[in-house]
Amino acid sequence: MVNEIKKIEDNVISTLGDIKRAVADFTNMFVDMRGNITDEMLKRGDEIERREESFKTLFEETRKTLTSDIEAEKQKLIHLQGKLEQPAIAFYVHHLKDLFPDTSDEILIFARTFTNEGTGYDTSTGLFTAPVGGLYQFDVHTCAYNGKYSYLGLVMEGDVIAADANYGDANHGCNNFGAIVRVRSGEQVWVKSTSSASNRQLY
Known part of the structure; x- marks a missing residue:
């Protein structure tokens, strides 16, 4: 056990x-x-x-x-x-105050306006002042008196940007000239006589 x-x-x-x-x-x-x-x-x-x-x-x-x-x-x-x-800017003016631009650099003043949107064109000075900056197109249509000449320029801030020389035939020869330019707000554009003589007359 x-x-x-x-x-x-x-x-x-x-x-x-x-x-x-x-x-x-x-x-x-x-x-x-x-x-x-x-x-x-x-x-x-x-x-x-x-x-x-x-x-x-x-x-x-x-x-x-x-x-x-x-x-x-x-x-x-x-x-x-x-x-x-931005407002629409456009002006359409006509009827020259002086048809005898007898001095060079004389500003041509268009006295009557069809359109002046933005009130940029001044009929008392002939100057267009850009209310706003942008790309602008300017077109000028003028006629020289029968047997007379016209020498004109489109001017921006003192620089001629387009020019025209015209002779008035029996039908008062007419020409168009202009330019497309970028203009800053406040800059001015105008049309002037670029030559003066006794045989210069617009129609």
């Missing part, structure tokens, strides 16, 4: 040892697994943070680009609105 009890005791001790070893192995495995899980979670957390930063950066760049584009479009609209609000 003692021997049997001893065998049982040895078996129990051996089994307990196996259980302890199994528990230890399981504990170690659990610790390793937990460590791996923790490392994986940390890695995933870092990846999520990196992606979040990348998204924030991309969002901020996109926001700045959109803001800049919107501002640029806004400025374009403001510019277009300013253009639409």
